[in-house]
Amino acid sequence: MSDVFHLGLTQAMLEGAKIAIVPGDPARSERIAAHMDKPKFLASSREFTSWLGYLNGVPVVVCSTGIGGPSVSICVEELAQLGVRTFLRIGTTGAIQPHIRVGDILVTTGAVRLDGASRHFAPLEYPAVADFACTNALYNAASALGIKPYVGISASSDTFYPGQERYDTFSAKIYPAYRGTLQQWQDLQVMNYEMESATLFTMCAALGLRAGMVSGVIVNRTQQEIPDEATIKSTEEKAISVVIKAVTLLNS
Numbered sequence: 001m002s003d004v005f006h007l008g009l010t011q012a013m014l015e016g017a018k019i020a021i022v023p024g025d026p027a028r029s030e031r032i033a034a035h036m037d038k039p040k041f042l043a044s045s046r047e048f049t050s051w052l053g054y055l056n057g058v059p060v061v062v063c064s065t066g067i068g069g070p071s072v073s074i075c076v077e078e079l080a081q082l083g084v085r086t087f088l089r090i091g092t093t094g095a096i097q098p099h100i101r102v103g104d105i106l107v108t109t110g111a112v113r114l115d116g117a118s119r120h121f122a123p124l125e126y127p128a129v130a131d132f133a134c135t136n137a138l139y140n141a142a143s144a145l146g147i148k149p150y151v152g153i154s155a156s157s158d159t160f161y162p163g164q165e166r167y168d169t170f171s172a173k174i175y176p177a178y179r180g181t182l183q184q185w186q187d188l189q190v191m192n193y194e195m196e197s198a199t200l201f202t203m204c205a206a207l208g209l210r211a212g213m214v215s216g217v218i219v220n221r222t223q224q225e226i227p228d229e230a231t232i233k234s235t236e237e238k239a240i241s242v243v244i245k246a247v248t249l250l251n252s
C-alpha cells in the first residue's frame with residue numbers, strides 16, 4: 001500500500017533518502033540509477049518511474065517527473081512527504097543563444113516563469129531561483145569532470161510549441177503574446193528553453209526545500225528545430241554524470 005497518492009512509494013521504500021534526482025523522462029530513471037551502488041527499481045505509476053541507489057553509502061532516490069509543471073509539483077510534493085529535502089533536476093534542453101552548442105551542459109540559476117503551476121505556490125513577483133548549494137555542487141561537479149558549463153537563466157514554459165515559439169507545427173500559428181518572445185529572451189541573455197525549472201525552483205524555494213538543475217543541450221534553436229538522434233544519448237549521459245557527481249559533493 002502506497003503512502004502517497006501518485007508515486008506508488010512508501011517511506012520504507014526510500015530507505016531514508018533525503019535527496020532526489022528528478023529527470024523528466026521516465027526511461028532516464030534507470031539509466032541514472034545504473035551509476036549508483038545497489039540500484040533497485042521501486043515503482044512505475046503514470047509518468048513517475050522511481051529507482052533507489054546508494055552513493056558513498058548514502059541513499060538517493062531517482063524519480064521521473066514527466067513533462068511540465070503540474071506533474072513536477074506532484075512529484076516534489078509527494079517525495080517531500082516521504083522525507084526528501086533536496087531535488088536535482090537533470091533534463092534535456094533547447095539553447096537559444098547562438099554560441100551554445102549541442103552537447104553543452106547548462107546549470108540553471110533561475111527560471112523565467114512561463115508556467116502556470118508555479119503561480120499556485122507564490123505570486124509572479126516571487127523569483128524562481130535555484131538553491132545556492134545545489135547550483136554550486138552542480139557547477140563544481142561539472143568542473144571536476146572537465147566540463148565547462150554555461151551558468152544562467154532558463155525560460156521554463158508550460159508548452160513545448162507556442163510557449164517556446166515554434167513555428168514548425170501543423171498550423172504554424174502562434175498567439176500574439178508569444179510572437180517574438182524567443183528573440184526577447186535571447187536579448188535578455190536567457191540561455192535556453194525547458195519546461196520544469198520554473199515550477200521546481202518556485203515551489204522548492206517557497207516550501208523551504210532545495211533545488212538545482214543541470215541540462216544537456218540537444219538542439220540549438222538558432223540553427224535547427226529537430227535534434228540529431230545520434231547525439232541525444234551522449235548529451236544526456238554527460239548531464240547524468242554531472243548530477244551524480246553533484247550528489248556526492250552535496251553529501252560529502
Ligand SMILES: O=P(O)(O)O[C@H]1O[C@H](CO)[C@@H](O)[C@H]1O
Pocket residue numbers: 023024025066067068090091092093160193194195196
Ligand atoms: O528531458 P526532460 O527532462 O524531459 O526535459 C525537457 O524535455 C521535455 C520536452 O521534450 C521537457 O520535459 C523539457 O523540459
Ligand SMILES: O=c1cc[nH]c(=O)[nH]1
Pocket residue numbers: 092093094095160164193194195218219
Ligand atoms: O527545445 C527544447 C528541447 C528540449 N526541451 C524543451 O523544452 N525544449
